[in-house]
Amino acid sequence: MNTRKLAIGSLTAVAVMASVCGTANAQYGEVKREDRRLEQVIKKLGWKYSIDADRDFRLEFKVGNDRSQVVYLRSVTHILGGLELREILAPAFRVNSKQCGDLAKDLLHENSKLKLGAWQMVRGGDNCLALFSVKVGADCDAETLRTAVRLVVVAADNKEKQVTGRDSF
Numbered sequence: 001m002n003t004r005k006l007a008i009g010s011l012t013a014v015a016v017m018a019s020v021c022g023t024a025n026a027q028y029g030e031v032k033r034e035d036r037r038l039e040q041v042i043k044k045l046g047w048k049y050s051i052d053a054d055r056d057f058r059l060e061f062k063v064g065n066d067r068s069q070v071v072y073l074r075s076v077t078h079i080l081g082g083l084e085l086r087e088i089l090a091p092a093f094r095v096n097s098k099q100c101g102d103l104a105k106d107l108l109h110e111n112s113k114l115k116l117g118a119w120q121m122v123r124g125g126d127n128c129l130a131l132f133s134v135k136v137g138a139d140c141d142a143e144t145l146r147t148a149v150r151l152v153v154v155a156a157d158n159k160e161k162q163v164t165g166r167d168s169f
Helices: 002-027 036-045 097-111 142-164
Strands: 028-031 057-064 067-080 083-096 118-124 127-137
Touching: 036 057, 036 067, 036 142, 057 142, 067 142, 083 097, 083 142, 097 118, 097 127, 127 142
Parallel strands: none
Antiparallel strands: 028 067, 057 067, 067 083, 083 127, 118 127
16 A cells, blocks of 8 residues: 555656646747847957857957956857846866766855856766856846856856866866
8 A cells, every 4th residue: 555655656746747847848948049139249349259150159358367268158048938048158177077076066066155157067978067157138238248258257267277277268
């Protein structure tokens, strides 16, 4: 009898999770198009950029002490309810897979202290890539974009310097 109740409870939990996830996925749609709104704001700010194969905007900023930082402004936007969001991200460092676990824990702990943005670890082959990202309104103004990009650039470059001591990105 207890085994049957446990099985029914487990199935109910799975059904509820499937329902919730289906609803969340329906609300979080992806708009795939090159976004000219973003290009206009970048030009207004006077930033030099290139467009990569994914149609994302790639920018490189000098951050002092002969260091630079690459940042990507995604053309693809996401819809969440009535919000249209854009991701701004920068690679910070790459490490081998054996170091990923401890560094991911450190970054997760650091995320809890942030007012805006979050660290991500992306595994690929024998390596992990740490990225810092911020999501902003897709139609944000120039000052908002400047503030968000500055945050991403500084966070990624500082973490790269702290973890690796190099300037790879």
